Amino acid sequence: MSKKKARIILILLAASLVLLLYTAFIGWGPTGTGAMKNIKLGLDLEGGVSVTYQAKEDNPSAEDMADTVYKLQKRVDAISTEAHVYQEGSNRINIEIPGVSNAEEILAQLGKPGSLKFELSDGTEILDGSHIESAEAASTRDNMNNTKYVVEVTFDKKGAKAFSDATTKNVGKPISIVYDGETISSPVVQQAITDGKCEISGNFTLDSAKELASSIRIGSLSLELEEIRSQVVGAQLGQQALKTSLIGGIIGVICVMIIMILAYKVPGIVASFALLLYTALDLVAMNAFDMTLTLPGIAGVILSIGMAVDANVIIYARIREEIANGNSVRSAIDTGFRKALSAIIDGNVTTLIACLVLYIMGTGSVKGFAESLALGIFLSMFTALFVSKWIVKSFYALGMSDPKYFGKMIAIKRLNMVGRRKLFFTVALIAILTGPVACIANHAAGRGALNFSMEFRGGTSTDVTFKDSYDINAIDTKIKPVIQKVIGEAEVQAQKVAGGNEIIFKTRTLSNDERQKLSDALDKEFPIDTYKDNAGEQAKAISFETISGTVSNEMRRDAIVAVIIAVVCMLIYIWFRFSDLRFASSAIIALIHDVLVVFASYAITRISVGGTFIAVMLTIVGYSINSTIVIFDRVRENLKSRDKYESLEALVDDSITSTMTRSIYTSLTTFVTVFFLYIVGVPSIKEFSLPLIVGIIAGMYSSVCLTGAMWYTMRIRKDKKDQAAAQSAAAAKVAGKITASKKKKKHVPQS
Known part of the structure; x- marks a missing residue:
């Protein structure tokens, strides 16, 4: 150059x-296009829109409510992956969407939750909305190469069968899409549709296609819902x-x-x-x-x-x-x-x-x-x-x-890592077992195996309208301590509703006595506004509702299944790249070790297990594998010149030693960034940072002390088996020659 x-x-x-x-710090134009100030912030940092729906059915089943919550979560993921959907009371569902301030806009995107049916022209019902998996607006090209907008609908297995039968028998006839008793579209069947996917075309604009898709999506819920409240809420944190x-x-x-x-x-x-x-x-x-x-x-x-x-x-x-x-x-x-x-x-x-x-x-x-x-x-x-x-x-x-501009390489004497593998394995096993032991001890003490947050276990939502206005700092420093004293727990989430003095507090589940004590304590310190009830009596503007966790059982299941499949796919890739299953299995075992050690830190320190728990575990999964890959890459490279090493143990030790500097510096730089977050961060950041620090230390330990030793242990076992098999084969071959010689000698004719 x-x-x-x-x-x-x-x-x-x-x-x-x-x-x-x-661009990142200032941006362009009057609105600062491209600046980080325009990045959408979550409910915890900026607030957003809260929408409350109520089931039209008087006593909906718990299964239908849970299914509706899960499907709504899937719907709002398209708007924001940080949106929360949770049950309130026995028949209400709350949706909280961050980063927006226009409730009407969100309601338009979600659509009106009603009943959806696909019907033939004689009124015969083909299927209902519960068999819809997805509905999206899309664009295609017609014969004149002009853009046209369509709605693409995908059915589940049962719906695909019903739709296939109906379209096969009714080619050239319309199938009506009926939403809340009103026909919103009547497309004509052009051909039999047997793959569970259909395309609805017509004189759509992009907006009208989106509107129809939204109605189809929201109509696939297990329950019919009606909107009873929508409001703009402030940030949970300041x-x-x-x-x-x-x-x-x-x-x-x-x-x-x-x-x-x-x-x-x-x-x-x-x-x-x-x-x-x-x-x-x-x-x-x-x-x-x-x-x-x-x-x-x-x-x-x-x-x-x-x-x-x-x-x-x-x-x-x-x-x-x-x-x-x-x-x-x-x-x-x-x-x-x-x-x-x-x-x-x-x-x-x-x-x-x-x-x-x-x-x-x-x-x-x-x-x-x-x-x-x-x-x-x-x-x-x-x-x-x-x-x-x-x-x-x-x-x-x-x-x-x-x-000299590139610095001097630090000479490190070859470390005896493989020779100390029994010690390393023992330490790892003890670290892993501390988690279950701590969980058992916590359960025996009546505190619960883990300290699950409201995001997992749900709680009580307390809606209070005060006579005076309080900002988020006053809420944190004045009101929250009063609530914490009454309930005896530190976890209190607060959201201020825009345009008034209404504040929503979320806590652990409160008994009737605790609700009354909390009402009295708040009214004494921070006077609560009043209103006239149905009987014309003055009542405090405070209400309590039991709420479900924002992380539903279905979401937990999805996360666990996704992680398991991700780990299996990672194992297959490493196996393919290194052409040795022992590399892959050692890496995955080390990854599991790191996750279990972090899990133990949650059990021992009683850090709240909430949404950040999932983020921490996923971060460790992503972080842990990198250090291991670097060491295995060096082992793979050194195996090409194995003859220069006196033993396989020396080869592995040399591979670990030569990559030690990298392992130290990488872990140190990552540790430093997280450590300062812990030092200056607010409590919720500390709850994120501390287990990550544990994970970084565990990741370095497993990569340096465990992975190479595990691969070596697996490899020498195979080598011993191969050697034993070869010796057996050689012995059998020699024995065969001797037997043949004797037989040959026996048949030699005597002179």
Whole structure:
């Protein structure tokens, strides 16, 4: 690369960074297009719209209510993956959608929940809305290549059979879609539809196609609902939470940059530049893809910044290793990037596989997590493999060709990791068992095995209209302590309804006595407004309703199934890439170890198990596999020159030792970002950060101390079996020769 080309590349990259930072922090035009201030925030940070529906049926069954909640959750996922749907009382359902302030707009998107039927012209019902799996507006091209809008409908298995029979017998006749007794569409059957998917065409505009699709979707609910209330609610947390999280993130990023520069000299500067570019790209992309950011999401983004350093560390450790082996700097740069490529790709592809499965099968925050993690992976690979490479080569072309600019490789004596495997396995087993032991102890003490939050176990919603107005800070510092004292528990969520003095508090389930005590305590400290009831008497403007958890049993089931399938897919990929099932099984066992250790931290510390619990576990699944892949990549490489090692044990120990620097720096940079979140964060961020810190430590331990040792143990067992089989075969062959010789001698004729 010429000096002129190097200067042009550096100038363009610097200009790109300035442009992206300007876009991310300031934006363009009067509305600040592209700025992070326009990123959608979740209910916890900004609030949104709350809609309450009531079942038209007097006494709906628990099964129908649960099914309706689950299906509504699926519907609102299309609006926001951070939306919450939960049951209130015995016949009401609440929907909370973040990042919006227009209740009418949301109601229009959801549609009016009513009964839906598909009928023939004589009034015969073919099927009802419960057999609809999906309905979406789409665009196609007609014979004149003009755009036309249609509605694509997919039926479940039973619905597909009924629709197939009806369309086969009624080609050329209309099938009416009847919604709440009103025919909203009567498309004519053009042909028999046997695959469970149909396309409704007509003179649709995009809006009318969306409206019909919305009616079909909402009409597929198990119950008919009627809207009884819609309101705009404020943030559950104050701006202080957002501010402290950002401060923690900035401190963490600065510390990571300092660590990289001290450790890797010029490449550390390059990594810091790439990290800034990655951060700006991530913020702009989140805005462009219309993602919703919650408080745990902020922690996840900051965590991904720490993880983004990983690829750079792998590359620069390789470059330094090549220089130490006597290669020129230019050759070391090329070789370093080339040799690091397989580990980077394998590590990130396994995580992307998990993201894909979680996005397809997950719901709510699981789907949102998969989106943000996948985005971070693509951007980190781009900045590490392309941007960093261009900068390093440009610096080399401009004269930074002396090995001193790349730092000195730290010589580490080969560690005896495999020889201590029994000790490592014992420590891991003890750490895993502390979780079940703590759960049993907690249950015996009457506290419950885990400290499930309201998101899992539900609770009581207390709706209060005060005489005075209180902002979120006053709610946190004055009102919440009164509630906490009455109920004897710290977990209290609060939402202020826009346009008045109404505030909604969510707590654990309260008894009738506790509800009365809470009403009296609040009225004494913060006078509650009054109104005239049906009897004309003055009554306090306070009401209580039992609510279900926002994480339903179905959502939990979906998350567990998605994680299991993701792990299986990761195992298959590693098996395919390394051509050895032992690599894959060792990696998955280590991953399970990390998850179980984090689970133990929840049981021991009694940290609240809520929505962040799922996010933490998914983060560990994505994070844990990377370190293991790097070590296994080195084992795979060293196996090609196995003859230079005195034993397989030495080969594995050398592989772990040579990647130790990378393992330490990656874990350290990730630890630093999360640690500062814990130090300056609000309680909800601390509940996210602490188990992540445990997970990072567990991940490093399993990668360095367990994975290589497990692979070695599995490998030598197979080698011993193969050796024993070979010896048996050889012995049998020799025995066969001796027998043949005797037989031959026996038949020799005597002279």
